[in-house]
Amino acid sequence: MRVDQQLRLDEQLLLFMDQLEALEEKRHKLNSLIEEGWFSIAKARYSMGNKQVSALQYASEMEPLVYVETSVLEGGTAEFKCERKENKTEELKNNTIEDIGAKETGLRRRINTTQKGVKEEEQETDGQVKTKAEPSTPEHRDPLKWFGILVPQNLKQAQSAFKEVITLSAEIASLQSAILATRKEMQAQMEKQEKTEKTQPEIKKE
């Protein structure tokens, strides 16, 4: 019994150490990526001009492109996963077909006639639904485009560094939560072991 407990404790300790090491590595990588990103931005400012890469180029309100999904696992640990929003035009097309009801048909027909001509009306109703869906999906613009189309390599490098930082931070958060759980388990295990030592000292002596 006791041997089992001790083995378990050893395993947990090793796991704890491994997790700590992984955390150190990830934190180190996060720091260097952030530094690299900011430095690439400084280099981009050098060639483009300070005012071309500044807060003036983006809106004060923006839609996020990356979402963090949180979930709680069995051990009570929290897990964080980053999900990048892709241009989901396919999905949204199907949704809008259901949403657009009879109310819209009148409008659609009118737009149809001004743009395409009366004869194509009936054929176009189905096609029109699909084509109407496209402009209504919000296009997820690449933030790199805020600074222009012809941006230097440095800015692209900065963007990829920061993208990696986002996924890394989610991983670090999950890892930290796992480490806390491991530590709690280890402490519980150690207390248990102390209790068994106290109740069974005679057996050991024999």
Place this chain on the structure above:
Amino acid sequence: MPFSELYFNVDNGYLEGLVRGFKAGILSQADYLNLVQCETLEDLKLHLQSTDYGSFLANEASPLTVSVIDDKLKEKMVVEFRHMRNQSYEPLASFMDFITSCNLQKYYEETLLSSFPSYCFFRYSYMIDNVILLITGTLHQRAISELVPKCHPLGSFEQMEAVNIAQTPAELYNAILVDTPLAAFFQDCISEQDLDEMNIEIIRNTLYKAYLEAFYKFCTSLGGTTADTMCPILEFEADRRAFIITINSFGTELSKEDRAKLFPHCGKLYPEGLAQLARADDYEQVKAVAEYYPEYKLLFEGAGSNPGDKTLEDRFFEHEVKLNKLAFLNQFHFSVFYAYVKLKEQECRNIVWIAECIAQRHRAKIDNYIPIF
């Protein structure tokens, strides 16, 4: 006219003397060596006090930021330039307008805005930058009151604050720019399409191309030493823009035909080099085009993307500094004014680079500035 050197000093002697005096104040290698040893931005400020800049940062609130340093450096250059422009006669006055703008005061000083004719023929690189900054800012819902102070003071014009109401390039032209000096350059940009990032980029580059070609024509018409010294500088500027536009357009949505329309035609690459660049698909092909031109071949050879190599843009900046320094070797011409502005800009870039390296505590590349004198 023959013996133009004899008559130059009548109108322009004082200003040439002045600009050479300012040029002597440009930071030297020794100054840069002092600056790179600074540990904090406060140290940098202290070291700059012993140069021609003096206590230009004295009234700034601490903590000092890199963007404040950049603004104040520019302000100092603007004051010097403004003084020279105010004292100048034609054709030096038009030449200097070509470098910057017809209104050298800040946008809100309306008295001086009205004293310069806004139907000036000439187009200005800083004005173009300001228009683009305002359009982009408005596209991203920034208030006009936030944007106008960030505009380059050398590029301000009366109608600047109205730029934000335009939705399409056609509106921008008809409502606003038609009365400004930028009007003639806008001919190629007018369209009914909405102002989105691609169109803004195209407008920016088309305006600049038109400006550069007009400036080149103006310098050739001035003739003499001015033409001899300015034309190589402007040719290099045109070619450099062609290279940079090509390289930056790889992997973007800019089509090859659109790209070709943005190349200025007043450089050495016109017409064959530009045609080849328009067809290029990757960096190696661009380098192959440069092989046909000895100076550009050298620049491409020295550049690379390995750590420790200079980037191509650095090599271009270096070459620009070299050409601008040559302008000071001749006397009795206007290129010294252009060269002075460009060298001061490079100095500003150098100081801001050093300041960024200090502020970010990333001293590995702090020596990447380009020493001037």
